[in-house]
Amino acid sequence: MTQPTTVDNLRVIVRTALHDKGISQAEAARRLGLSTKYMSQMLTGRAPLTLTWAEQILALCGKRLTIRAVAARKSRRMAEEARS
Numbered sequence: 001m002t003q004p005t006t007v008d009n010l011r012v013i014v015r016t017a018l019h020d021k022g023i024s025q026a027e028a029a030r031r032l033g034l035s036t037k038y039m040s041q042m043l044t045g046r047a048p049l050t051l052t053w054a055e056q057i058l059a060l061c062g063k064r065l066t067i068r069a070v071a072a073r074k075s076r077r078m079a080e081e082a083r084s
Helices: 006-021 025-032 036-044 051-060 076-083
Strands: none
Touching: 006 036, 006 051, 025 036, 025 051
16 A cells, blocks of 8 residues: 655645635635636646645635654665765
8 A cells, every 4th residue: 555645645634624614625716716627636636736726725724834844764774874
């Protein structure tokens, strides 16, 4: 089974925010000046969901998108190479 990607997780967050706020995809598309088809495609992975669009959709739901960079864990191979 494939692990969900960051973009997959973002799609879930956006869909959940719309659902929790009671805003349909069609209503969100209308407010943002998008076609309902394109909105659906972004939220199902058939079109790219950019950070800009995710931010705008989440803003409709009263939410803010925050990106945080964190230190990555070193893989075993990287740790071994660092010791060499």
